[in-house]
Amino acid sequence: MKIKVTLTNGKVKEYQADTTLAEVARDENPDLARMVLAAQINDNQVVDLSYPLEQDTKVRFLSFEDEEGKQVFRHSAAHVLAQAVKRLYPQTKLAIGPAIKDGFYYDFDASQRFTPEELEKIEQEMRNIIKNDFPFTRTELTREEALVKFSEVKEDYKVELINNLTNTPVVSLYTQGEFTDLCAGPHLPSTGKLGAVKLTSVAGAYWRGDERNKMLQRIYGTAFPLPAQLEEYLFRQEEAKRRDHRRLGVELDLFSFHEEGPGFPFFHPAGMVLYNQLVQFWREVHEKQGYQEIKTPLILSQDLWEQSGHWEHYRENMYFTKVDEKDFAVKPMNCPGSMLIYRSRLHSYRDLPVRLAELGLVHRHELSGVLHGLMRLRCFTQDDAHLYMLPDQVGEEIIGVINMVEQFYQTFGFKYRVELSTKPEKAMGSDEIWEMATRALQDALQAKGMAYKVNAGDGAFYGPKIDFHLEDSLGRSWQCGTIQLDFLMPEKFDLFYVGEDGQKHRPVMIHRVIFGSIERFIGILIEHYAGNLPLWLSPVQVKVLPIADRHLAYAKEVTANLEKEQIRAELDTRREKINYKIREAQLFKIPYMLVIGDKEVANNTVSLRHHLQGDQGPVPLPPLVQMIRQKIENKTF
Template sequence: MDASAALHAPDVDTITLTLPDGATREVPYGTLPRDVVASIGERLLRAAVAVSVDGQIQDLITPLRKGGAFRVLTEKDPQALDVLRHSGAHVLATAVRRLRPDAKIGFGPAIEDGFYYDFEVEKPFTPDDLAAFEAEMRKVAQEKLAFERSEVSRDEARVVFREDPLKLERLQDLPEDEVISTYRDGDFVDLCRGPHVPDTSWLKHFKLLNTAGAYWRGDVKRQMLQRIYATAFFKKDDLEQHLHRIEEAKRRDHRLLGRQLDLFQFHAVSPGAAFWTPRGTILYNTIVDFVRERQQRDFNEVKTPLLYNKALWEQSGHWGKYRENMFLVLDNETNEHDMSLKPMNCPSHYVYFNSSKHSYRELPLRLVTMDVLHRNEVSGALSGLTRVRQFQQDDCHVFLREDQITAEVRFLLDFILGYYEAFGLKATLKFATRPEQRIGSDEQWDRAEAGLKAALGATGMPYELKPGDGAFYGPKIDFDVTDSIGRAWQLGTIQLDYMNPERFDMSYVGEDNAPHRPVVIHRAVSGSFERFIAILIEHFAGNFPTWLAPEQVRVVPIAADYDAYAEEVVGALRAAGVRVGYDREHRKDYREVIKDASHLKVPYMAVVGRREQEQRTVTLRRRGAEKQQESLGLDALVARLADEIRTRALWQDAPPTA
């Protein structure tokens, strides 16, 4: 028995495994999973990637130290993909150390859609380096090197990683009772818990994607490492489809399309805050107007101050837990940074609620604010519209009785899902429970989680559990939407809050004329409008449906002789509420005007010339099908576009349905 094993002597001699068919097996403590799988069948062993034991994934060479449900993972199991990708990170590190022995190794986890590995090197990696690393990885895979696991003492690990300071630092963080393990493939050894595939030959279909700078352990005060991102799949077709999606995502990048479509700008004078152009402002306001239209009957919109003193944030708990993300403002009277721009609307709604007495008959009371918010994101995290410092939310707080929770959650679910459907977005639900850092007692959390779970269950909708991912004041339902190229984005949320009604001493007068404590639900639909617009730009690839397009139709006279009729067309369309582009000055040839409209992805172009003027028609060109023209009477044109806008038809590059 080695030093590490001696520290973890078993309390039992045997453990019980329950197979998927319900059969049980008694095996000695420390049995290797591969031996259990081999006893089931050699064919299954050849197909096995890893095993699941009591819900935990481990590889075939990690000793069994607990019993429970035992399931073999093959490449058909979605959970097996993370095992392959984590192994791919080790193969990447193996290749890098072969070609760059000076590289110090950091972390190499599997992540969504792939994996990465961090290295400390003097010079950043180049595209040529990546090509060489990928070629070397293929050699490592072809060598079919077994992943060999060893359990070592802390002192033994210090010797193994004496030349890798990042690993030694990680070693210091491991709990005293941690089983310390290393994995070797060929000459490369890594400090790692696993799990891994049996050998390097399993890594067949992979691709190194790009490099990026990454601070060690995410700390801006620590050294900058070089992170190599990559992906891997069991099947070649899956890899090719994923790479195609990556290329499609690049083509749809909202930062590029935002410039092309003249929607927004960023400037160094105000990092993380967008300058919206006239066209972008139309798009922004169209979405805000749509939100207001949907909320005008059942919600109450209020406006609250942007600046508050720290007393409010201390009462809400933000001053202690969120202050580093807040923009602090110097108070001239105290000469201290005792003021802050609001990063969220919640506390201001609590103050407003408490400003008057409320009856049980008023509840649920839904307050909505769409004010500007500010969060002090680190500069390295800023990214176009998806991560900004200044933004607006369609932010709502519902004050309600406890017996109203189920009905209110159902109402809000329908409201949010209907909103996404208007943009052609499909949503899935996640139920997030108490995080490690939180306020409130366990009894309050038990009550909140039980209430929200019951309300969610009553809807009959499927959902995924996200343990530990709740807000610091309460559990929540998150909405992940999938865009047109299959990417998931976390957007809306419903958060149940028992804590802040206590903190702010909220009350309403019940039917018994006695004071009662309300419950608060935090609700957001778009998240931030900035991020939502970024998602829509990429979802539609800039080809907005007509109702969203900043310019809905471009009227193009082919010569000055037809200006009078062109202006009549413009007038009729504008009278119907259509957003029309028209070049009165004829600074460009009409062919250039058409080209410009195409570049800006204007949904329609209405061309007028002699024939159109005589017949009171237009020649209509539809975006994406410019060669397919149709002649349409003026009244018919106005009716079509007005109806398309009114119904918020979702066609992108196909004709609207009749």
């Protein structure tokens, strides 16, 4: 029987049925065939090259350049890792080993520890396996057969996995050399395709990601077809580390951490300038958008938190204290305080929406192991706001907030991802209310035409939310902005407004943040700009550098002129050489340096140097001041 194979380049070829994809690839282009790792058929399934074609098929060959190809490649590397581990430590039990972004991992239940030295040995064994160029071969067994097979070799985790594969009568296994693993596949044709592998770290990981389960040892690694690609990857990782906000925070003297307050940041003067600039920008925008700013106390009676549901749903993250024998809690969120203000006077439907914004310092007892610079703290400032509105204002208000988020992130040139989080297990309120709220958020996203991912069960305990995620220098993503729709808190706090009919009605509430936390946002900003902050955020915008003492008087005059125009300028009066002063200003990533010597004094100019563009030559001060002012106002570099 003949079958038709359609390739991505449009070619249609005829083959004998049972021709494998590998044969098709070789026939199409023998050179390219060496690059091909797997194939996608009929726009959905990714399969091995040994897959025999039985009917007319659309084929897309996958190489390492394709995301799916990378996945296959790294997944095969994970199998080789498992094989190496089994060779060296035969009693080790295998859990799972998928490909991930940038690499792969495999989880093991082993009696011995995988120290860095052990990783070396394992890596060496992997290289042997690669050199042997074992083909990956696929076999299928019924679930019962597979259960017997894996029970015999005491692979308890595999047995559990098979038991959970209830919707399929057969399971697939992949074998390379003496090693066989339960696996859906697909895989590379053979281990020899794995050009360069590297084991990067060991970490603990709970079986099935559940902290009640046993902690396994997870070995992380990465793999590339060519050693040069691996080198480049490792180099990029190093580069990323150089952008790490924790490192730059020290170098630029922005903030610090101390043993006396784990997870509690200390902002230095320079860091505070950055912080305050963000806040100033935030206030300007919010004022224009009809928000009113409030401030509520850090410590509030425990009764309040019982009323809000935090006691029930959020207690393990809260700090408690006693005042005059009464129980109080340090606020982990700002909403109850805001609601007390809303409730402190009567609201007419004509007043709504009421938008109360608060830069609220919240404290949350995060697990010690999760703390991470400014990104994950135990106290942070939320740029919070609570919007109280009529039910029919919900759509408009959500869109208003989304627009604001866009405006902010655009200002910084951030790419972001949007997620919609739905009702969690531990939640207040009925399914109907949750459905209604979730629907409202979806509608708003749809109206904005935004792509988003659904995060089932990840909502706040009082309502579903839209989250905005930004990426840090190592590609980890951090939640920043969030919009949470809440029908429940107004109920709990008996909030109302007086409607047209003179009766009490329940308002709807939106909780939202845009930066998320000012601290985390600063961390992301630092990494995003690699410490080269835009002019308007730079703690020092201009450094004035006189060459010799006799230029000091003029330099002071220049500095004063800059300061008069609200430009953050500093004068370096030290008796150091100009090269030295420039180097220091460069290291502090100060955007503009003004060098002043005999020529400048004589001509009434300054010599301009930009920290990224270098020497710009002499310019008169007034137009320069104007240019700088303009850049600050436009928030450009």
